[in-house]
Each structure stands twice: as C-alpha cells, then as structure tokens.
Amino acid sequence: MRSTTAAHSARALRSQGALAVLRFVHAHPSATRADASRALGLSSGSATEITARLKAARLLDEAAPPRTGGRGRPSPVLAPHPEGPLVCVVDISHERWRVACVELGGGVLDSEQGRHSGSADVVGLLAGRVTAVHARHGRRLRAVSVSVAGTVRGTTIVQASGMGWRDVALEPLRPPGVPLLVGNDASLAGLAEARRGAGAGARAVLHLTVEVGAGGILVVDGRPVDGATGAGGEFGHMPFGDPALECPCGARGCWDLAVDGRAMARSLRRPQPRDPRTAAERIVARARTDPASREMDAVADAARALGRGMGALVNALDPDLVTLSGLAIDLAALAPDPLGEGYTAALMRYRRADPPPVRPSALGSLGTLTGAADAAFDVLLTNDGLTAWSAS
Numbered sequence: 001m002r003s004t005t006a007a008h009s010a011r012a013l014r015s016q017g018a019l020a021v022l023r024f025v026h027a028h029p030s031a032t033r034a035d036a037s038r039a040l041g042l043s044s045g046s047a048t049e050i051t052a053r054l055k056a057a058r059l060l061d062e063a064a065p066p067r068t069g070g071r072g073r074p075s076p077v078l079a080p081h082p083e084g085p086l087v088c089v090v091d092i093s094h095e096r097w098r099v100a101c102v103e104l105g106g107g108v109l110d111s112e113q114g115r116h117s118g119s120a121d122v123v124g125l126l127a128g129r130v131t132a133v134h135a136r137h138g139r140r141l142r143a144v145s146v147s148v149a150g151t152v153r154g155t156t157i158v159q160a161s162g163m164g165w166r167d168v169a170l171e172p173l174r175p176p177g178v179p180l181l182v183g184n185d186a187s188l189a190g191l192a193e194a195r196r197g198a199g200a201g202a203r204a205v206l207h208l209t210v211e212v213g214a215g216g217i218l219v220v221d222g223r224p225v226d227g228a229t230g231a232g233g234e235f236g237h238m239p240f241g242d243p244a245l246e247c248p249c250g251a252r253g254c255w256d257l258a259v260d261g262r263a264m265a266r267s268l269r270r271p272q273p274r275d276p277r278t279a280a281e282r283i284v285a286r287a288r289t290d291p292a293s294r295e296m297d298a299v300a301d302a303a304r305a306l307g308r309g310m311g312a313l314v315n316a317l318d319p320d321l322v323t324l325s326g327l328a329i330d331l332a333a334l335a336p337d338p339l340g341e342g343y344t345a346a347l348m349r350y351r352r353a354d355p356p357p358v359r360p361s362a363l364g365s366l367g368t369l370t371g372a373a374d375a376a377f378d379v380l381l382t383n384d385g386l387t388a389w390s391a392s
Contacts, residue, residue: 017042021050022059022104023381025078026374027195029105032075033062051078057390058083059104080104085142085389087376088133090126090173091368092148093185094162094212094277097122099129101137102373106196118163127172134175139392142385144173145376146182147368149211151249153229155182161248161256162212162276181375186215187224187233188371189325189363194219196370197362198323206319206356208235208310210327212276213256218317240309258305260327267298277327284330296334303335304342311346314356325361332358 017040024036031039037047054060061084062076080103091098095118100111112129116122134141148170150160157168174180190207199205199219208216214236218225226232236256237249247254257263261276264283273279286295306328314322324332332339344352363370379385 017046018050018054019381019383019386021047021054021078022386025060025080026104026106026377026381029107030077030079032077034075036078055081059085059386059389080107083140085380086137086140087373087380088130088141088144089369089372089376090130090144090146091185091372092116092122092126092146093368094118094149095275097126098369099126099133100369100373101133101141102369102376104377106370106373108369120163120165120168123168123170123172130173130175134178141175141178142380142389143179143181143376144175145372146170146173146180147185147188147372148182149185151231151234152182152184153231155180157182158231159249179379181372181379183226183230183372183375184215184217184233185209185368186211186325187217187226188375189361189367190217190219190233190323190371191224191374192363192367192371193323193325193361195222195374197367198359199321202320204317204319206310206313206317206322207325208306208313208322208328209325210259210306210331212260213254214259214306214309214328218319235309235313238309238312240312241305255305255309259302259309259331263302263305264295264298267301268294280327280330284327284334287334299331300335300338303331303339306331307339307342307344308346310339310358311343314343314351315346315348319356321356322358323361324358325364325367329360332360 020040021036024039025031033047033051037044058081061079061081063079064076084104087102089100089102096113096115098113101109103109130144148157149162150157150165155170157165159166170182186209189209193199193207194205203221205219215233216235217233237251237254239253240255241253241258243253245257246252247256261273261280265273265279283295283298286293287299310322347355361367
C-alpha cells in the first residue's frame with residue numbers, strides 16, 4: 001500500500017507544472033503564487049492546486065512576506081517547506097574550507113568554515129562534517145555538492161596545482177545512499193553568476209576568475225558547458241602565456257602563469273611565492289596606495305595578459321558578456337587601460353566596435369557556494385528527483 005501511495009504521489013508531482021513551479025521558486029526566492037502564474041502561464045486555479053500538492057509533499061510552503069509599511073494585505077510568498085529537501089555544499093579553496101546546508105531557493109540554514117594546511121588529509125575532516133550534517137537532517141539531505149579549486153573528473157580531483165594534489169578521491173564525502181557531485185570552483189561560481197548574478201538575463205555568459213591561476217566556464221541558457229568529464233573551463237591551461245615557462249600541470253605556456261601572483265613576482269624579479277594568492281594581495285594593496293610604484297607595473301602586466309586571453313576566448317566562444325571574479329576584479333579596477341588594450345588587441349576586427357561588456361561579479365565570495373547548491377538542485381528538481389523524494 002505504501003509503495004502504491006508513493007507512486008501516486010510521484011505522478012501527481014510530475015503533472016500540471018509542479019516541476020516548473022518548483023524550479024521557478026528555486027530561481028526566484030520570495031516569489032508569490034501570482035508571480036509564478038504570470039511567469040509560467042498558469043491560471044490562478046492551477047497555481048493554487050499545484051501549490052497545495054507541493055505543500056502536501058513537503059516541498060513548498062507559503063509564508064508571510066516582509067513588512068513594507070504599505071497599505072493592504074500583501075500576498076504570502078512561496079517558500080521552501082520547513083521539512084523539505086536540503087543539499088550539503090562543501091567548498092574547498094586553496095587555504096580554507098566551508099560546509100553549508102542549503103534549502104530550496106538558496107537559503108543557507110547552517111554553515112561552518114575553517115582553514116587547512118593544503119594537505120589532502122582535510123578530506124577526512126570534511127567527511128566528518130558531512131556525516132554530522134547527514135545525522136542532523138536525515139532523509140532531508142538529498143545530495144552533497146563539492147566545489148574545489150582544482151581540475152575535476154567525476155568525483156576525483158585529478159589535479160589541484162595550488163595545493164599540490166593529484167588524483168584525490170572525494171568518495172569519503174558521500175553519505176550512504178546520497179548522491180555526490182563534484183565541480184571546479186570557478187565553473188560553479190560562473191554558473192551562479194550567469195543565473196543569479198552579473199550575467200542574469202544573458203543567454204551566453206563567459207565567466208573568468210583569477211586566484212592561483214585562471215579558470216572559469218561558458219554558461220549557455222543557464223547550463224555550464226563543462227565537457228565530457230566535467231573538466232571543461234580550464235582556461236588557465238590554454239597557451240596564452242610564455243612558452244618557455246612550464247606549468248605545474250605539465251604543459252608549457254599556460255595562461256595561469258601570466259595573470260596571478262607568480263606573474264607579478266616575476267615582473268618584480270622576486271622569487272616564486274609559496275602562496276601566489278597572498279603575494280598577489282600584497283602587490284595589489286601596494287599598487288592601490290602608490291600608483292607610481294613598481295607594483296603597479298606588475299599589476300598592469302598581469303591585467304594586459306588577462307585582457308589578451310579574454311579576447312581570445314571571446315573570439316572562440318562568442319559570449320554576450322564576460323563576468324569577472326577574484327583577483328581579476330582587482331586587475332580590472334586598478335589597471336583598466338592595460339586590460340582594455342590587451343582585450344581589444346586580441347579581438348577580431350569585426351568585434352572591436354561592439355565587444356561583449358565586462359562586468360565584475362555580483363555574488364563575490366558566495367558564488368562558489370551558490371553555484372554548487374544550484375548544481376545539486378538541478379539534479380533534485382527532475383522527475384527522478386521528485387520520485388525519489390516521494391519514495392523517501
């Protein structure tokens with residue numbers, strides 16, 4: 001009897017636009033039933049009926065909107081159900097980690113973070129944190145989504161040059177019976193930026209970030225173009241740099257080596273820094289306080305190299321616009337002319353009159369967490385995902 005009831009519930013959720021309403025609410029937190037009706041072309045009666053079924057399935061709820069002080073009784077907003085599905089996001093950067101529990105719509109229920117030494121042993125520590133999240137939320141936890149500063153294939157980090165990792169398996173982060181997704185941090189930040197940030201509303205968005213090296217993703221119609229194995233977007237390993245320089249990835253001439261703290265240190269004839277991100281921050285801070293300094297020259301060189309590679313990618317990928325995050329924002333702000341010179345010089349002639357605009361990130365440090373959560377909800381907000389939720 002129970003299996004028959006679950007099957008009936010799953011069929012009901014898949015019918016009459018229930019998935020469309022859930023996806024709309026996830027993309028537009030605090031939307032009302034009327035908002036969903038207008039956006040999805042539903043009648044008022046259909047929207048009411050679908051909302052009732054989603055509430056019964058513990059997927060959606062309706063809540064009082066924030067008080068505005070205006071007259072009249074405002075409509076309740078569609079909100080995640082207090083017993084609805086959750087995803088656990090694990091964000092591993094070069095020096096820090098973060099574990100967060102995220103609900104439908106992107107709201108963060110709880111979060112903790114810390115620093116790590118760069119050793120892959122941090123995976124064991126994070127496995128314990130994920131296990132605790134699973135114990136706390138039980139069946140509500142529907143996926144674990146990992147963002148990592150490295151090249152990913154499946155659930156394995158095949159290389160993370162900034163941390164010296166090779167072939168690090170992340171399966172220990174998978175609780176029993178819970179799907180595990182792993183993505184590159186720059187790619188996930190680009191996904192979030194295209195959907196919810198500076199690229200929202202554009203069809204094709206090229207996102208670029210500079211931290212230790214360069215990375216990013218092309219997002220088309222809200223979907224990342226991430227290749228056959230998930231390793232797409234490793235723009236930093238395209239040969240836009242000096243072919244005499246060997247990258248830790250094994251290739252020569254990588255763009256990585258021309259745009260980050262390592263490039264700035266070479267411009268200043270300093271030893272290669274152990275921590276390129278911190279070195280870049282110090283050089284940028286000095287350039288900001290003294291525009292006539294040698295540090296500003298190093299920033300300008302890196303900005304010009306960023307612009308050249310950006311132009312080459314625009315020629316190849318044809319985006320509507322380019323979004324920037326991380327150190328790339330500092331390079332664009334401090335050295336806009338060198339960046340613009342490199343960008344324009346690399347563009348094909350016909351593009352120069354109207355090049356894709358370049359915009360700074362609107363999400364900042366929340367980009368990777370937001371993108372990782374969205375990638376997980378993309379899997380959950382499907383027919384199979386709702387069937388599994390009903391069966392649970």
